[in-house]
Amino acid sequence: MKNPGRSWIVGIALFITLSVLIAVSLNFGAASTDSVVIWNIRLPRTIAATLVGVGLASAGVLLQGSLRNPLADPALVGVSAGAALGAVLGAAIGLPFNSIGVTSVAVVTSSIAMAFVLWVSRSNGRIEVVTVLLSGIAVSAFGAAAMSIIISTSNAAGTRSVSFWTTGSFSLSNWSGVNAMWPAIAIGMVLAFFLAPSLDLLALGDEGAHASGVAVSRVRALALLAAVLLTAAGVAVVGVIAFVGLVVPHAVRLVIGPSHRQLLVVSAVGGAVVLLLADTIARLALSPIEIPVGSVTAIVGAPVFFVMLGRARNRQGGWA
Amino acid sequence: MAAIVLSGCSSVVDNSVASDNSVLEIVRPISISQEDVAAPAPFSVPWPVSSAQRIVSLANGSGEVIVALGGARQIVGRDETTISPEIVDAPIVTSGHEINAESVLALTPDLLVIDASSGPQEAIELIKGAGVPVVEVPEAWNLADINAKIRAIGVAIGAPVEAIDYVTALTSGTQDFSLGSSPKVAFLYLRGTSAIYLLGGVGSGADSMISQAGGVDVGAQAQLGPFTPLTAEEIVELDPEVLLVMTKGLESVGGIDGLLKLPGIAQTKAASTRAVIAVDDTLLLSFGPRTGETVFALHNAFLELIAP
Numbered sequence: 001m002k003n004p005g006r007s008w009i010v011g012i013a014l015f016i017t018l019s020v021l022i023a024v025s026l027n028f029g030a031a032s033t034d035s036v037v038i039w040n041i042r043l044p045r046t047i048a049a050t051l052v053g054v055g056l057a058s059a060g061v062l063l064q065g066s067l068r069n070p071l072a073d074p075a076l077v078g079v080s081a082g083a084a085l086g087a088v089l090g091a092a093i094g095l096p097f098n099s100i101g102v103t104s105v106a107v108v109t110s111s112i113a114m115a116f117v118l119w120v121s122r123s124n125g126r127i128e129v130v131t132v133l134l135s136g137i138a139v140s141a142f143g144a145a146a147m148s149i150i151i152s153t154s155n156a157a158g159t160r161s162v163s164f165w166t167t168g169s170f171s172l173s174n175w176s177g178v179n180a181m182w183p184a185i186a187i188g189m190v191l192a193f194f195l196a197p198s199l200d201l202l203a204l205g206d207e208g209a210h211a212s213g214v215a216v217s218r219v220r221a222l223a224l225l226a227a228v229l230l231t232a233a234g235v236a237v238v239g240v241i242a243f244v245g246l247v248v249p250h251a252v253r254l255v256i257g258p259s260h261r262q263l264l265v266v267s268a269v270g271g272a273v274v275l276l277l278a279d280t281i282a283r284l285a286l287s288p289i290e291i292p293v294g295s296v297t298a299i300v301g302a303p304v305f306f307v308m309l310g311r312a313r314n315r316q317g318g319w320a
Numbered sequence: 321m322a323a324i325v326l327s328g329c330s331s332v333v334d335n336s337v338a339s340d341n342s343v344l345e346i347v348r349p350i351s352i353s354q355e356d357v358a359a360p361a362p363f364s365v366p367w368p369v370s371s372a373q374r375i376v377s378l379a380n381g382s383g384e385v386i387v388a389l390g391g392a393r394q395i396v397g398r399d400e401t402t403i404s405p406e407i408v409d410a411p412i413v414t415s416g417h418e419i420n421a422e423s424v425l426a427l428t429p430d431l432l433v434i435d436a437s438s439g440p441q442e443a444i445e446l447i448k449g450a451g452v453p454v455v456e457v458p459e460a461w462n463l464a465d466i467n468a469k470i471r472a473i474g475v476a477i478g479a480p481v482e483a484i485d486y487v488t489a490l491t492s493g494t495q496d497f498s499l500g501s502s503p504k505v506a507f508l509y510l511r512g513t514s515a516i517y518l519l520g521g522v523g524s525g526a527d528s529m530i531s532q533a534g535g536v537d538v539g540a541q542a543q544l545g546p547f548t549p550l551t552a553e554e555i556v557e558l559d560p561e562v563l564l565v566m567t568k569g570l571e572s573v574g575g576i577d578g579l580l581k582l583p584g585i586a587q588t589k590a591a592s593t594r595a596v597i598a599v600d601d602t603l604l605l606s607f608g609p610r611t612g613e614t615v616f617a618l619h620n621a622f623l624e625l626i627a628p
Contacts, residue, residue: 030553036587041552045583096574151513158574164515171551172515174583288554 048173052234057271060245066223073246078139082113083232091158168241168294184233196260243301349596371478372431379435462528494612506560512573552584
């Protein structure tokens, strides 16, 4: 383990950055700043971006730790697509957009997607790194196709276009959106915090962890459930935002080391910083036109993914 | 709902307000539908034999122009926005905004009327290649251009001069209304099911309708392009007093309550008074024989909304 003092320094530095970003996010925009604009438009949006950032980065930590897969990200393993499909399904059966009801459906479908990917990727008691990603692609494609069908056949008011779900946007985030996501994210974070020490032991491999007294299957199932909660709540409100869950935990791990409790907390703050920064750029770069925030994270995140893909490949000696 | 509008502070006990019957009669949005705007009687003198006999009419608003010219019986195909009762039995040959060449050719037309917004180009080329005469008529996105469009359509289909004069006279007399204090109006193009929320600006078409009816189009005033993506911050900054939408667009966002919940919209003056006008989708931007009446209906809606 690296110097534990380092976690504190990094954590505090990120926290200060987050505070500055929140101040910027609340004070700058196309409208002239007054209390109505801050309270009803910018504050809920800022909180939504912060919560989703916390959720995605933490979900990334949990997925990478519990699957022992350095390339796991909620969007890459199909969890996000499962959640988006659920949200569209919820809207199609008449649940209001930005509601706990839609979030709940998203959690259910997202869990199904996660369970499916896991089931497909198991081989001789191992969960294969590449198979997880490939199944994730298939599940995501299935989800997008099913969403297209639902959207084009549904006349329910709440459904949104596939592009809204696949590139993510905070432009429709209001207080009901915040209320629809925070409970699940809070539960997910508490769960994650208590599972973190077991995830450290899981890094020893399933047998090693079992020998150390970890109930491997239960810990893994709970960690994946937490990842689903943390992801699905955000996706149900803002759509799929890729790469945050992948890049943030990696960057944090490089600086403070792999101990999961610190990794989780610092990544959560880091995720909030990254997503709030991305949304501020999305909102202000071409103001008054907004870029979908998912495009901003993907443009930065995709190149990072390639680098990491290369590394993971070299470590395993190629996947031919 | 109405009670909340009146009591600016919603914590006020609303017994007194609810018992006031006049309040409960307020219906929002104000709707302007097909029934509210009568189509003019068609010109009824027989046409020359040289005129087109099998017309497929796909230009924006060309169907109702041809009907007004007295050519309803010559129309054998139409687009889905043309719903004049005289020609509603003619098959639709577009899906969305796309022309289906095969459906057009199956009708063996002797004239296809299109405008610059028609497409795809490949389908048009295909129809031309099959020997069908294709006429592109000028688009009209404001009141001043209506008569040029009507004349072009009239000449293209071989309508008698008297018919063309009759139809152009219908809109030439459109009054230019003005109001003591012009309401600030935002035109919103909404397709909630596709997450499309656009704000109208200069050249949306609605800008012309709004100013003719005595309002100020806030998007045009801010020099925005015809349609820009609506952002919460911008609509708050423009702070419209009235929201002008199309009926189906409003339905797609969950009606007036869904609309007034959208971030930014919820904070406008229009939201606080529920000042929403919903105009039939085929009426607002058709720029044809019914436009004068539509302007009048819009003007009356403004009057109702700004009444003290």
